[in-house]
Amino acid sequence: MGYFGEGQDVTFDGPVFPTRGGTVEGVLAALDEVYGMDADPVRGHVMFYATTLMEGHPATEVCRRAYAKYMKKNMLVREIAPGLQRLEQEVKRMAIELLGLPDGTRVNMTSGGSESLYCGINAAYQWAKDVKPEITQPEIVIPYSAHAAFSKWCHYTGIKIKRVPLGPGYRANVEAMEEAITPNTIMLAGSAPCWPYGLYDPIESIAALAEKRGLWMHVDACIGGYQAAFVEKLGVKLPNWRIGQIPGVCSMSADLHKHAYAAKPLSTIFFKNKELQKYHWFHPADWPSGPYATEALMGSFPASSVASAWAVMKYLGEEGYIELAKATLEARKRYVEGINSVDGMRCWDTDLCVLLFETGALDTLAVMAGLFERQSFVFPIYQPMLIQVAVDPVSVEVTDTFVRTLREVAQGVREGKITSEPLMKLM
Numbered sequence: 001m002g003y004f005g006e007g008q009d010v011t012f013d014g015p016v017f018p019t020r021g022g023t024v025e026g027v028l029a030a031l032d033e034v035y036g037m038d039a040d041p042v043r044g045h046v047m048f049y050a051t052t053l054m055e056g057h058p059a060t061e062v063c064r065r066a067y068a069k070y071m072k073k074n075m076l077v078r079e080i081a082p083g084l085q086r087l088e089q090e091v092k093r094m095a096i097e098l099l100g101l102p103d104g105t106r107v108n109m110t111s112g113g114s115e116s117l118y119c120g121i122n123a124a125y126q127w128a129k130d131v132k133p134e135i136t137q138p139e140i141v142i143p144y145s146a147h148a149a150f151s152k153w154c155h156y157t158g159i160k161i162k163r164v165p166l167g168p169g170y171r172a173n174v175e176a177m178e179e180a181i182t183p184n185t186i187m188l189a190g191s192a193p194c195w196p197y198g199l200y201d202p203i204e205s206i207a208a209l210a211e212k213r214g215l216w217m218h219v220d221a222c223i224g225g226y227q228a229a230f231v232e233k234l235g236v237k238l239p240n241w242r243i244g245q246i247p248g249v250c251s252m253s254a255d256l257h258k259h260a261y262a263a264k265p266l267s268t269i270f271f272k273n274k275e276l277q278k279y280h281w282f283h284p285a286d287w288p289s290g291p292y293a294t295e296a297l298m299g300s301f302p303a304s305s306v307a308s309a310w311a312v313m314k315y316l317g318e319e320g321y322i323e324l325a326k327a328t329l330e331a332r333k334r335y336v337e338g339i340n341s342v343d344g345m346r347c348w349d350t351d352l353c354v355l356l357f358e359t360g361a362l363d364t365l366a367v368m369a370g371l372f373e374r375q376s377f378v379f380p381i382y383q384p385m386l387i388q389v390a391v392d393p394v395s396v397e398v399t400d401t402f403v404r405t406l407r408e409v410a411q412g413v414r415e416g417k418i419t420s421e422p423l424m425k426l427m
């Protein structure tokens with residue numbers, strides 16, 4: 001299983017599970033060897049470490065130690081563990097404070113952006129059962145660029161999904177979204193920003209439409225939320241995106257394991273108030289073990305991720321996050337200048353942390369293949385063909401290594417020495 005395709009069939013010559021266990025040193029040495037097979041943090045940053053901070057940054061060390069300390073603990077039973085409760089409550093409160101959300105905003109933790117989106121759609125569905133009981137075939141209307149997780153959840157649940165073509169400039173087309181609304185529509189959504197193009201949808205207009213038509217509105221700030229809050233403090237003007245700031249927004253997702261730099265898996269879903277959060281909860285009791293109260297979809301929930309978020313937030317504080325946002329903007333500038341200086345390459349204007357570039361006359365997939373061969377992994381965008389980089393507060397070494405590699409690859413593609421063939425095997 002992976003980003004590019006389903007799991008390959010893997011065959012081994014002999015058994016993999018040992019009859020006799022190993023030694024601590026032996027197992028860890030073997031693990032080091034496997035770890036070393038992946039790209040190093042400098043070359044692999046764009047894909048492996050993107051949004052997780054650099055290996056070697058002190059906040060990463062704090063994160064690692066907090067994670068290890070709590071690795072055996074389970075948030076599922078926090079009611080009987082005052083320490084876990086404290087961690088949970090402080091992380092939730094810090095999330096609200098650092099995003100600048102009003103008191104009364106409610107928050108739940110989930111395993112990541114996908115789960116937060118599932119919870120947003122589910123809350124809309126439960127709400128619609130309450131306020132629009134006549135709907136038997138619920139539908140959601142979202143921009144074409146919204147994350148794939150919206151489609152996954154609709155596939156799992158049978159909710160109909162309508163992805164509406166984007167307007168000029170690759171942002172949501174609100175008029176077209178309005179036209180797509182039917183009597184069965186329960187929810188609208190917009191991204192802040194979207195993953196494919198790094199652009200903010202007109203959240204205020206979509207929310208106004210949702211209010212006008214009596215629909216649930218979800219903002220997907222999974223990748224942007226915890227970065228935007230600090231970039232704005234540096235004076236960068238972004239379109240309004242926050243729950244609490246825009247009246248029609250009912251729920252919003254923002255991932256702690258992205259630009260809040262907690263360990264994976266951890267995200268937050270916010271509800272405008274307790275009234276709307278009630279559509280999130282489901283505590284089944286129809287089995288022999290009685291009530292089973294969970295935070296979201298997961299049952300057992302790693303306390304290690306929550307502890308990592310707590311530790312990183314306390315370590316960085318507002319000033320630390322602002323410093324990182326500043327470093328991110330600087331890294332972004334350096335990437336843009338470097339990439340634009342490679343013959344034929346041109347960066348797009350994006351709003352925040354997702355950088356895109358065209359490869360001009362060069363075959364984009366061949367450029368990607370060359371980057372992959374050199375372990376400078378990047379993400380593809382297919383409509384149109386673009387290369388995507390998720391920008392972090394990385395060092396000059398990371399940006400410059402990438403640009404140097406790109407220059408070398410571009411030359412190889414130009415001379416016909418690098419083709420897309422090796423990449424095709426992955427897809």
Ligand SMILES: Cc1ncc(COP(=O)(O)O)c(C=O)c1O
Binds near residue numbers: 112115117223
């Ligand atoms: C805008 C957006 N939404 C949702 C997700 C899904 O997040 P996750 O990979 O944590 O499930 C992502 C991931 O990059 C994203 O960028």
